[in-house]
Amino acid sequence: MAEARETVSTSEAARQQPKPPYGHLSVVCGPMFAGKTTETLKRILWAKNGRGQEIRVYKPAFDQRYARLQIVSHEGLAADAEAVHDWDDRTVAIIEAGVAVVFFDEVQFFETPNFNGDILLIIEDLLSAGVDVVCSGLDMDWQGKPFPIIAHMAAKADEVHKLRGVCTVCGRPSTKTYKKTGSGGQIEIGGSELYESRCTIHWAVPDLELTPDLFHGR
């Protein structure tokens, strides 16, 4: 009986513990060349230098376009980042270190075979512990298919910042990533030699001539 009473009182004590407020989830998404990395870096610099918050920045380990342990914008802004392939006990370490904001860059690539772990669960755990999370990445592949991770995160987010680029054909706002070769798998790492940002019309029909009527109402 004494043991049972102790169990009850322990769970009551646990219930009386003040829970940290649920973390704030932000998603920064859009096509390539829309300024996602610049927007993320602005948020990183504001959290770190403006608010003096403890932060962590993670990116998929396979991404080596610019620098292994930095995320770099096309304008040259940069922040230190940890390239991760496994998560291990990072969630505990983050909570114990009093980290206020965790950033995931190129979050759509945090899946097998690039990453061992369930990124959706990891983000849920961080939010539940009161840590704010900012996810940035591509919302769709070059074929217009949503990336499941970012689609899920955007649905759950408190704030979604969907950025648009500039169509390389007509100069109007773009929401799609166009692949110049028009072939290959969903994921092929590349820059402007391989991809362009395009409006829906010039993404769907690349050689369509521009006429004023074509864009009526868009």
Ligand SMILES: [Zn+2]
């Ligand atoms: Zn266009």
